[in-house]
Amino acid sequence: MSTGSGWDSMVRVVFLHPDLGIGGAERLVVDAAVALRSRGCSVKIWTAHYDPQHCFSETLSSDLPVECVGDWLPTSVFGYFHALCAYIRMIYVTLYLVLSGEEFDVVFCDQNVLFYCHFPDQLLTQRRSALKRFYRGPIDWFEELTTGMADRILVNSQFTAGVFKQTFPKLADVHTDVLYPSLNSSAFDVEVEDLGGLLPAGRSIVFLSINRYERKKNLPLALKALAALKGRLSVGEWERVHLVMAGGYDERVVENVEHHEELRSLVSSLGLEDHVIFLRSFSDKQKLSLLHNCTCVLYTPSNEHFGIVPVEAMYSRCPVIAVNSGGPLESVAHGETGFLCEPTPEHFSEAMQQFVTDPKLKQRMGNAGRERVQQRFSLQAFTEQLYCHISSLTQ
Template identity: 40%
Template sequence: MAKAANNKKTIIFLHPDLGIGGAERLVVDAAVGLQNRGNKVVIFTSHCDPKHCFDEARDGTLDVRVRGNTLIPPSILGRFSILCAILRQLHLILQVYATSELRLLGPDAYFVDQLSAGLPLLRLLDPASRIFFYCHFPDLLLARGRARWWKRAYRLPFDALEQWSMAFADTIAVNSNFTRGVVASTWPSLTKRKELKTVYPCVATGGTNENAQPGSILDGGEGEGKPLWNGKRFLLSINRFERKKDVALAIRAFAGLAPPQRKGVRLVLAGGYDPRVAENVAYHRELVALAASLGLSHRTAGTIVTALETPDDVEVLFLLSVPGALKELLLRNAALLVYTPRNEHFGIVPLEAMLRGTPVLAADSGGPVETVRDGVTGWLRSPERPELWTEVMDLVLNRLSEGELAHMSEAGVRRVRESFGETYMAERLDGIFDEMLASEAEGASSILGMVLLTASALVGVFVAVFVSLWYGWGKDSERVVWAEE
């Protein structure tokens, strides 16, 4: 029987791969926040590499246990990633149940994200506990490689399983109102039965001092250090080098400034870059070619040293795979963050910039509409009209007074601290879990129906696998893309 609301709870997290990413950052922040509020928290995952995970997952802050990783590999010859992920989740649940770990922990509730396939089994094995599912974004909209009919056939049972299994959660949460709208339009029957709650990801505010000396980050904390690029003003974009991020918009808008307007100013394009990823390499080349075609001098740097040694006459600087220290330095010193993605699910970078007092220029769609206050903490403009972005750049660089910019900077810091800090998210989650525990468990009304549907789903999965193998699925034809920052 579930505990009464407001009592300290035992909450079990189930996450597929506790590495480093936006989804993992949210899981870690949620777990730490709930733990700091007096709850017992345990994270079960199928994979956690101590060399490739967040500090809280390896330094003892959180109780992280790796289970369900001995029978099913992450993929089979580079294929069937989603099938393997589902089977690994089911294996994890069965293992912790069979070994009595769940019984000994006595969970009041589960926090599950990314994969909903295991929810029916979880409901069957532990009907008294509550299930909270966090939907970063519908996986069926993220999976790629549907050009051919047999590839679409392969995904069909997984898409159906995603919607059906999600209904076994007592509460479903999403990362933004934008995502909530997408989920509602994707699965209207689900949202008729379930009220979706919005729980925004957070940024760490406790250890951030927006008044810190900017140079001290790279100088070991001794004094102010040398100003970045001798105090040169710059506009900043932080995104992965992917076409959907539309980094080209920032280049076009910057090129729209007349030479006197951008004199002494640099556009810095920083972000994740992996030379093994073909799109990263190709898109970087496209952006370099675009800058050259617009008459902008440019340079690419891959290390902190080469970045800091950039000649003064370089107008566009590409920074590949920016380390944390340099990212912090850039966010603190930028005159403006230029955030170009449209229909971004949430977007954590604008919050990181505002927390450090940097105003934000973002697309007027997706998550930034909910985080950036137009004219107060930054600006929201249509990505279809680069000239509007150029106007904002000119406004920040040449027309706003220091007092006006300082006022906007203060508003941004206040906005993040009040609405997007880790304490706020933890309080919101704790309240939702209390509400669940005070109500009757939801989900399947018939265990027989649950078993039949599960069996049907598994049959569909194996049929899909057979079809895929029969038609000789290419190794890179399926790419499962889970939640991103």
């Protein structure tokens, strides 16, 4: 047994993740690691990319060590073969871990052994050409094969459970347990700063979009909904409205750069320049400030496997307007903690208008949202369930 790394006699858990950035999958990994650490497990994260300037604050603690290897490996080849490069990077990390001599009881991977299915990898990319289908064929086959080798499979929502069985027909009889992602509420129960002059004076109705600058997140919906809202309001009401487009942004990712520019062009074409502000790669403090000071969160992706942003918003007593599909169907209570809408500017703007005309709506829905998160998505419930799964694998 190796002791050079400082791992103790408790259950030793290693997390493998390809890119420890600030997306939803990374939030899930960090929360799971923090949860197991709180139960006395010895935890370490291994990844192919980690930037201390672009990460969740918990990973900066010595209590949650992060080992980064293989960052020199390419993430694509001339803008192509992203999946193949990701697999190669993860294989490299895995081999490096094995050869390091460190011992562990459970491997936690969301990409066995405990497999936490954030979403099937093969559904995260489209196959528009025969060449792409040919290229992805072996990778998809390998994903299903290796997933079936896991000792236990968890999914992050009932929606993902259904998608899992549809995507992997050979694993249709494999049992999957639903483990909802949780919220590390201690990170939200801190003193929150105001927006510090971020918005023009008089903008008392602030809508907030939080998502990575990726086309699949359907961020134009928020902008088009804002334009539709303008037509529903009087001049005086409109002057109180502002939209903050906050998103994860990585200059290494071409799509982030391109889509940010596409969104800015859309704002200009819609004549919304004075009512929209973009924030890229904001800090945790800025995020808390935005959630506590905004009126409502606009969550625009369709068929999102879970989506932690609505949960974060509700805990911050901020209502959510989300698309009526995927994970939000299980997190957002329609008419109580927010609204579930068809993904059209008309439906979103109709829900947004209610927050302009009813000043007390935010408080009512906000309080209900906090209570819902505490009941269904608490870190304590997540920790106990995850620890039970981990413990059973070591017996």
